[in-house]
Amino acid sequence: MLKIQNNKFAVFLFVFIIASFAQLSLKAAFGWSPELILATLALSAFYLSVLEMAALCAFGILILNWRPLPGWEILLFFLLPFMVMSVKNIFPWRGMINGALGAVLSVAVFYALSDWGAIISSPAVFAEILAMTAIFSAALFQILNYFYKTHTV
Amino acid sequence: MRKENLFLLFLILTVLLIFLYPSLGWKIRDLITVSGTQNPDYKNLVLENQSLKADLAQLSGLKKELPSYSGNFIQASVYSNYPFNFKSELLVNRGEKDGVKVGQPVIVFSVSSKPVLIGIVEEVFRNNSLIKTVFDSRFQLSVRAGVAGANSLLKGGSNPKLTLIPKDSKIENGDAVYSVGSNYPFGLTVGIVRNFRLSSDQFFGEADLETAYNANDLQIVSIDVAYNVKNPKQ
Numbered sequence: 350m351l352k353i354q355n356n357k358f359a360v361f362l363f364v365f366i367i368a369s370f371a372q373l374s375l376k377a378a379f380g381w382s383p384e385l386i387l388a389t390l391a392l393s394a395f396y397l398s399v400l401e402m403a404a405l406c407a408f409g410i411l412i413l414n415w416r417p418l419p420g421w422e423i424l425l426f427f428l429l430p431f432m433v434m435s436v437k438n439i440f441p442w443r444g445m446i447n448g449a450l451g452a453v454l455s456v457a458v459f460y461a462l463s464d465w466g467a468i469i470s471s472p473a474v475f476a477e478i479l480a481m482t483a484i485f486s487a488a489l490f491q492i493l494n495y496f497y498k499t500h501t502v
Numbered sequence: 503m504r505k506e507n508l509f510l511l512f513l514i515l516t517v518l519l520i521f522l523y524p525s526l527g528w529k530i531r532d533l534i535t536v537s538g539t540q541n542p543d544y545k546n547l548v549l550e551n552q553s554l555k556a557d558l559a560q561l562s563g564l565k566k567e568l569p570s571y572s573g574n575f576i577q578a579s580v581y582s583n584y585p586f587n588f589k590s591e592l593l594v595n596r597g598e599k600d601g602v603k604v605g606q607p608v609i610v611f612s613v614s615s616k617p618v619l620i621g622i623v624e625e626v627f628r629n630n631s632l633i634k635t636v637f638d639s640r641f642q643l644s645v646r647a648g649v650a651g652a653n654s655l656l657k658g659g660s661n662p663k664l665t666l667i668p669k670d671s672k673i674e675n676g677d678a679v680y681s682v683g684s685n686y687p688f689g690l691t692v693g694i695v696r697n698f699r700l701s702s703d704q705f706f707g708e709a710d711l712e713t714a715y716n717a718n719d720l721q722i723v724s725i726d727v728a729y730n731v732k733n734p735k736q
Contacts, residue, residue, distance in 0.1 A: 358509070366534060373585060374536040377718035380637065380660030381587045400509045407516035411527040412534075415582040415593050417630050419520060422586070460588070467588035467639045471659065478587060 357497060358401045361393050364489070365405060369412060381474060383481035386413065387426065387459060388452035392486055394434035395448055396497055406430055422463045429455040448490035449483045456482050528582040528593075535718075573617075573687065573726030575609070576600055580720050581630070587660070590637035590717050592621070596725060597629045605731030607686055608633045608723050610715060619681055619690040620715070620723060631725070635717045636662050636692065643686060647695050647709075648677035656692065656711060664695065667707035673698050679711060685731060 368385040375382035390409060393402050406427045414423050433451040440447040456479060460468055468475045519526055578594035596602050604626055609617040621635035634641055641658025652671035654664040656679070667673065677695040682688060698709040 369531075370534045370536075373531065373534065376585070376587070377535060377716065384586070386585075398506075398509075400506055400513065404509045404513040404516065407513050407520065411516050411520050411524075412531050413585045414520060414524060414527055415584050415591065416632065417524060417593070417627050459586075463586075464588050464639070470639060471588065474587070474660070 357396055358405065360493075360496075361389070361397060361401075361405055362408070365389050365409065369409075381478065383478055383485055384452075384456045384459070385482070385485055387429065387455050388482050388486040389489065390426075390430040391433045391452040391455040392448050392490055392493070394430050394437060394451065395444070395490070396493060399431075399434070402430055402434065422459075425459055425462055429459060432458070444494055445487050445490045449487040452486035453479050453483045525581065531582065531585075573607075574728035575617075575724040576602075576727055578608075578631070578723050578725055580723060583718060588639045590621075590635040590641075590658070590660075591624065592633040592635060592717065592720065592723070594631050594633060594723060594725070595629065597627045597631050599628060601727040602626050602631045602725055603727075603731060605685060606729045607690065607726050608635075609690065609726070610720065610723055617690055617724075618714070619686065619692050620713075620717070620720070622686075623725060633723065636711070636713065637717045643681055643692070644683040645679050645692055646682050647671075647679045648673045653682075654679075654709075662693070662711040662713070664709040664711055665701070665706065667698070667709065669700060669705070669707045671707060673707070673709065687726070687729065 365386065368389045372382045372385040386409060390402075390406055393405055397405065410419060410423055410427055413426070416423070433455055437447060437451060440450060442450070460475065576596055578596040580592050580594055582593045584591040602623055604623055606623045607619055608621045608623060609619050611617055619636070621633045621638070621641065623631050624634040625632040636643075636656065636658050637660060639657075639659045641656075641662075643656045645654050645656045645664065646652060647654055647664060647667070648671070650672045652667055652673050654667045657663050657665055664679065673695055675694075675696055675698065679692045679695060681690040681692055693711045693713040696710040696712040698707060700706075701708045
């Protein structure tokens with residue numbers, strides 16, 4: 350317990366790798382997946398410092414970037430967890446709901462800005478992605494909250 | 503060393519790697535991704551079957567007089583792919599220096615070297631190109647299906663669909679689908695028809711497109727660098 354308390358960043362790095370494995374494998378198998386990676390990064394805004402989160406997001410970009418140089422979408426992916434960090438104190442609800450809302454908002458903003466047309470053409474798939482992302486982030490938030498109490502309860 | 507300095511060092515190192523050595527990220531991603539479990543021999547046979555059906559449909563149709571398609575193909579290795587939903591892009595190791603241009607068709611070959619269309623070149627860099635596949639929601643292509651050659655519009659996505667099929671068309675499950683779009687080589691196999699049904703407005707028929715490959719499993723593709731794209735913006 351004490352070790353986990355001292356290594357929040359390592360725990361998030363581990364969760365990030367597991368989430369990446371799950372998301373990329375689900376996408377390979379079914380053609381779509383909940384946004385587990387972005388949800389993990391958005392939740393890190395509730396637990397990590399700015400510098401720790403920046404390091405985690407940069408590692409995320411290193412793994413996920415699929416272009417020779419990072420493009421607009423990957424930049425957005427880097428910035429969204431910081432957006433959550435800056436607005437998290439405005440959320441008035443319990444920690445778990447705030448965490449899920451932060452993750453869902455990040456995913457919604459990400460797709461609204463990067464591929465608006467896809468939301469219009471496949472609203473049902475988009476709704477499923479949001480719903481499953483919300484469930485994942487709420488569960489992850491509760492697990493992490495067992496070890497680290499957040500300030501937004 | 504203070505904890506903050508360690509994170510700063512980690513951050514700087516990672517940013518440097520992103521810009522100077524992006525392939526390290528692609529390699530790490532390869533390690534944490536499970537590829538498809540389909541047997542490669544089975545996939546080759548399905549590809550072969552689909553392209554033979556497309557040949558049959560083409561030969562039985564009205565376009566018998568057209569020459570068969572033969573391009574100048576270069577092989578390309580797939581480095582990475584789009585990790586989020588709705589789009590399907592592949593980064594390959596061929597670019598401007600190899601003669602790749604936007605809009606050129608990208609294919610995979612069946613065991614008897616018959617080409618199957620998987621997408622088009624979307625963006626070209628000096629040493630790399632981005633391929634937009636049929637699994638991308640922005641992908642659209644005019645196609646024909648079956649021996650009767652029923653016209654249809656292929657709309658890409660995680661489950662590509664054949665839309666605007668005349669509802670009285672004689673299409674059956676398993677019929678081959680081949681390209682007829684003005685920006686694509688005529689008669690390239692795209693896949694086969696599955697689950698033909700009436701659309702929700704009852705005016706047209708629609709069906710699913712079944713492909714013999716998974717875009718996330720592709721490791722080698724071929725680009726027709728001789729293909730002259732009429733309107734690359736389309």
